[in-house]
Amino acid sequence: MIRVPVLSPDGEPLMPAKASRVRRWLKSGKAKVVHNDLGIFQVQLTEKPSGRETQDIVAGIDPGKLFTGIAIQSRSATLFLAHLKLVFKTVTKRMTQRAMMRRGRRGRRINRKLPFNQRNHRQCRFDNRSRAKIPPSIRANKQLALRVIQELGKIYPFTDVVVEVIKARGDKGFSPAMVGQYWQIEQLEQAGYTVHTQEGWYTSTLRQYLGLPKSRNKASESPAAHAVDGICLAASRFMRYRQIKGRSGTFLGEITVTPCQFAVISRPPICRRQLHLMIPGKGGKRRDYGGTVTRHGFRKGDYVKAVKAGITYYGYVSGDTKTQVSVSNANWKRLGQFTASKVQLLQRNTGLVSTVGLSNLTTLSGAV
Structure with missing residues (x-):
């Protein structure tokens, strides 16, 4: 049974409730649907809750270079799953393109016909190699x-x-998945x-013990x-590994994996405003490129409803013309111009x- 997030009248997160109970609340007016930045279906109570006690809930983060997995799990149910497409x-x-553009601008600024000591070289402002920083x-x-964890909180x-x-x-400095963890x-x-760490071999062993599927296609x-x-x-906060003398070990404790809401989350691929393009246009002029504000009051990335030929579309603003607005889906494929x-x-x-x-790991196809 899917659990639906529930907020108190003052916005405090409460223990998620079964979908059947939430439907009764909505029908009787005891709750209303509220929105959040992740697009998760949730409700907020309009009356004082009967209690604010909560069970133990843990968030798990499986970080990677191109993708990250997030789960919200209690002992008795899986509450939420997310697949993050990283940037x-x-x-x-x-960053590579920016370095090329800066190098080109500096080269055009310097008059190489002058002696070296008379050229307009910018002096170094600081030693940018003296401190450790994250790429x-x-x-x-x-x-x-x-950001996703904070929204889930x-x-x-x-x-x-x-x-x-x-x-x-x-x-270790050349491992993208390790730098910055x-x-x-x-x-x-x-x-x-409260943050706990765990190594990958333990995660793999526990996944095999629980009998959960794992896709080869990352x-x-x-x-x-x-x-x-x-x-x-x-689940490692609810189960622990015990080594049995003379035999292979086993896990003590148990959890229940249930269907839940599953989200694929990414950043909107918006081109920021550029003062200079990589290649100048004819006559040395550069056209305007990028930006987040359209000519019709919308911003790129806004979630909108658009109507065309009697059909309603839901998507994100991805561009505009003089009279129309481009709307794209979550994969940034254009649905049309409206x-x-x-x-x-x-x-x-x-x-x-x-x-x-919706996700149900027990009925996934194509997993091994």
Whole structure:
């Protein structure tokens, strides 16, 4: 039975309730549907709750280079699963392009016909190699996972987070999945969560013990790709491994894996405003490119409802023309161009794009 997140009248997250009970609340007017930045279906009570006691709930994070899995698990039910599509490649590409553009501008600024000591060279402002810092691509990955956890903390009453850590061989500075993992743990602790760490071999052993499926396709937008490991990470707070002398060990304790809401979450692929393009246009002029504000009052990434030929579409603003607004789906495939007057704003851009469906790991096909 699927559990639905429940908020108190003052916005405090309560213990999720069964969908059948939530339907009765909505029908009788004891609850109303409220929105959140992740697109998760949740309700808020309109009357004082009978109690605020909650069971133990744990969040599990399975970090990676291109994808991250997140799970919210209690002892008796799986509450939520998420598959995060990270921006590692996008940020790396944009940082490389930015360096090329800066190098080109500096080369054009310097008059190389003058003697070297008379050229307009900018002096070094500081030694940018003297301090350790996280690469922008790694930071963007960790910040996305941190943002999702913080949003989930407003929906589910959990205080413990289990993060999988890895140990890279050789020079650990060249492992994208490892660099910044302790920075992420520090950020979670500063946000008020109790963080626990766990190595990958333990996660794999626990997954096999629970009999959960695991997809070989890491890019698959399914719970069996990465979110299933989030369940195992969270389950480690309810189950412990015991070694039996002379025999293989076993796990003590148990959890129940149930159907739940499953979301695929990513950043909207919006091009920021660029003052200079990589290649100048004819006559040395550069056209305007990028930006988040349209000419019709919408922002790129806004969730809207659009009507065309009597058909209603729901999607995200991805561009505009003089009279029309482009609307795309969660995969940023354009649904069409709509007259601006027939586009209605539903939610402002939150920096997240999500597709929410239902998950049942016991009936997944194509998993091994």
